Amino acid sequence: MPGKWTAPGAPPDDCLARNEWICGAYLSTRREILQDAVLQHLQLTAVSVALAVVVAVPLAVAARTARWAAGPVLALTTILYTIPSLAMFSLLLPVYGLSASLVIAGLVLYSLTLLVRNILAGLRAVPEETRQAARGLGYGPLRLLLTVELPLALPAAMAGLRIATVSAISLVTIGAIVGYGGLGNLIYAGMNTYFKAQVLTASVLCVVIAVAADLLLLLAQRLATPWAKHQGGAE
Amino acid sequence: MNTLSQAWSWLTSADNWSGDGGITQRLTEHIVLTVVCLVLSCLIALPVALVLGHLGRGGALAVNIANAGRAVPTFAVLVLLLLSPVGNFGEGPTVIALVLFAVPPLLTNAYVGMRGVDRDVVAAARGMGMTGSQLLRGVELPLALPLILTGVRIAAVQLVATATIAALAGGGGLGRIITAGFNLASTPQVVAGAVLVAALALLVEGVCVLGERLVPAGARQAEHR
Numbered sequence: 001m002p003g004k005w006t007a008p009g010a011p012p013d014d015c016l017a018r019n020e021w022i023c024g025a026y027l028s029t030r031r032e033i034l035q036d037a038v039l040q041h042l043q044l045t046a047v048s049v050a051l052a053v054v055v056a057v058p059l060a061v062a063a064r065t066a067r068w069a070a071g072p073v074l075a076l077t078t079i080l081y082t083i084p085s086l087a088m089f090s091l092l093l094p095v096y097g098l099s100a101s102l103v104i105a106g107l108v109l110y111s112l113t114l115l116v117r118n119i120l121a122g123l124r125a126v127p128e129e130t131r132q133a134a135r136g137l138g139y140g141p142l143r144l145l146l147t148v149e150l151p152l153a154l155p156a157a158m159a160g161l162r163i164a165t166v167s168a169i170s171l172v173t174i175g176a177i178v179g180y181g182g183l184g185n186l187i188y189a190g191m192n193t194y195f196k197a198q199v200l201t202a203s204v205l206c207v208v209i210a211v212a213a214d215l216l217l218l219l220a221q222r223l224a225t226p227w228a229k230h231q232g233g234a235e
Numbered sequence: 236m237n238t239l240s241q242a243w244s245w246l247t248s249a250d251n252w253s254g255d256g257g258i259t260q261r262l263t264e265h266i267v268l269t270v271v272c273l274v275l276s277c278l279i280a281l282p283v284a285l286v287l288g289h290l291g292r293g294g295a296l297a298v299n300i301a302n303a304g305r306a307v308p309t310f311a312v313l314v315l316l317l318l319s320p321v322g323n324f325g326e327g328p329t330v331i332a333l334v335l336f337a338v339p340p341l342l343t344n345a346y347v348g349m350r351g352v353d354r355d356v357v358a359a360a361r362g363m364g365m366t367g368s369q370l371l372r373g374v375e376l377p378l379a380l381p382l383i384l385t386g387v388r389i390a391a392v393q394l395v396a397t398a399t400i401a402a403l404a405g406g407g408g409l410g411r412i413i414t415a416g417f418n419l420a421s422t423p424q425v426v427a428g429a430v431l432v433a434a435l436a437l438l439v440e441g442v443c444v445l446g447e448r449l450v451p452a453g454a455r456q457a458e459h460r
Contacts, residue, residue, distance in 0.1 A: 084432050091430070
């Protein structure tokens, strides 16, 4: 009979000992480590994307209202996007030190480009007739922005938000170099110890989180813009 | 500011540029790695995208691949490949991970470019009796070229940026300067390495933008000949 035979006194012959890629015992014995990593991953992503939205909306509105601002705003965000993630974390190192803020700051700068571009594209796509109609109804600039222009820019903005979120979830892993990489920490540690189950589990979880976040945002977009025909936004 | 001046003196010290593991060696490694991966990704992505775009099929596939590409962390792919049997082949895992990463933007941009060609123009070319391959080479490809080149530029810049990750897994390239800096707890060296990578990325972006301006003009002239 080939198969299960264990020498007396040998270490347990389970998938952990054999270092297999897929291992149920890993999931059950390291549940807390995995939970902590997922939590850190979610927190880093959520905080960075939220901060990026807070910064991106005024920037996009400014680029839309003041024409001279559009060029510099777009150029700056493009340059920020070109800087490699590992380099971005490193450049910010003197400012933040080895901390979670370092990773968050890097991710905010990344998400900014995608958000600013998409919000701006959405604002620019608002038809002039619509704006004139609202002005004719006596809407001031602020009310026009808040109740007409921003809601109409929402589908394009949400498309940008989805891309930014999915990219951020994948970029968080690089934060492992400073010890704040969520699931990336497990991948990094697994690489150094040749721990296959840990690397595969953490990688799969990353993708699952990204897909789940994308679907949730898509759902939120459909609920928030019941009037839209559900086509994607720019970029 | 102190760190910045220290980083500057690290960068300008001749010792750091020469020798084994010096800036010159890392820069060469980085450029070679990027170019190899870019050429491979183009060879894989562009023919597929051009044919699919010409046939008008597989649009959903192209978009889905692009979206999935964003969701998969390149670092995770690299480590997974390293621990698999592929890991024995030197730079193999890095090249595969980077090619997988660069294919989606190339594929989507080329596909969208091909589908963006005015349908009336295509119909006119068909009416003139052009065969499928004549149409592809003589009409659709030149008209789609600007978007295809945008895809190449995006892929090139992202490759320069992402090739840094190779260093996390013990590979070569400029990322090695950064990771070595982290290991030595030398912030000036980390910052100097980051400046080098960022400068290279911006340089590639600039060169590509210039190239995009030159090439479509050439394509238009070729058409009028």
